Amino acid sequence: MTDISHAHSPRMPSVGRLLAAQIGYQARLLASGRAVTLGVIFPIILLIASHSRGTHVTAADVAQYAVFGLSLTAWNTYGVRLVAAREAGVLKRWRATPLPRWCYFLGRVLATVVVGTLAAAATVAIGVLLYHTHLSVDAALGALIVFVLGSFAWAAAATAITAAIPTVEAAAPTMMLIYFPVVIASGALGSISEPHWLSTLVSYLPAQPLVHAAGTALSYTPGHPWLPARDLIVLAAWAIAGIAVSVVTFRWEPHRPTQRRPNRTPRQASPADSSPTEPVRGSAPTTTTTTELQFGSTAPSHA
Secondary structure, eight states: OHHHHHHHSOOOOOHHHHHHHHHHHHHHHHTSTHHHIIIIIHHHHHHHHHSOTTSOOOHHHHHHHHHHHHHIIIIIIHHHHHHHHHHTTHHHHHHTSSSOHHHHHHHHHHHHHHHHHHHHHHHHHHHHHHHOOOOOHHHHHHHHHHHHHHHHHHHHHHHHHGGGOOOSTTHHHHHHHHHHHHHHHHTTTSOOOOOHHHHHHHTTSSHHHHHHHHHHHHTOOTTSOSSOHHHHHHHHHHHHHHHHHHHHHOOOSOOOOOSOOOOOOOOOOOTTTTSOOOOOTTSOOOOOOOOOOOTTOOOOOOO
16 A cells, blocks of 8 residues: 555656756746846847947947846846745745745746846847847857856846845836946946046946956957956856855745834714613613702602
8 A cells, every 4th residue: 555655646856857947937937028128129229229230330339238138137127026026925935835945046047047148149149130240159159158147147136135125116216226327337338437446346346347258258359368257257256146145135925014003093982882771682671760859859750
């Protein structure tokens, strides 16, 4: 009997199958609607609007807009959806399933890496098709490595910061408020004049190293460095730090409101409350006559 019960008991799929299924599922959710519009279409529109068909577009120009779409997907879209899933109780329900927590966590991050990399690759493809930007095999491979590492760094940082965002309404403004100053100062939307201290600061944030590394990879020629080591180290450090902070601070449970409900005020007694108690149903009614006796008067007689 024991052997028969063990033979018919369902078995969990392997860890590899669980992780692959989770990556595919999360990637389909992330690539729907808003992510496609912001991460793919918006950078392409900016690229076409800022360069006419006859102008020469360098690999560095294409890299800037590719990084813009990648980071917008891996930071803003991913972070907002993660907060929304937590506050709606989705993460709480996933936590109660037999799926290992690390599998869900890693599957969601890797799905973001896939979608973010595809968003950047779409911008590069438009640069090659419309503006005939030269792209060798080595350059494409180097850009792929940079896009994967950059997506992982942005997604890890977004996962870490979601623990400090209490509501869905605050998610998008908070993510945008952090994102746009960093991206603009890093030169992802065009070079700007900035003081030396700000240039030094943004070189340690994930945006500027990602832009520089992607531009170096796309413009690679034999005899020159393939990928900048310092930029890769900065991106790897952000990825590791983001994951480490997320492991400690990540919230599966929705935030609870901190304000308490006001105490109910005691209901004032109404005249009906002070009326004599009604007789119990089924009992004989009792008649009580209260006569006010005044000096010199007698109580009336009852028939």
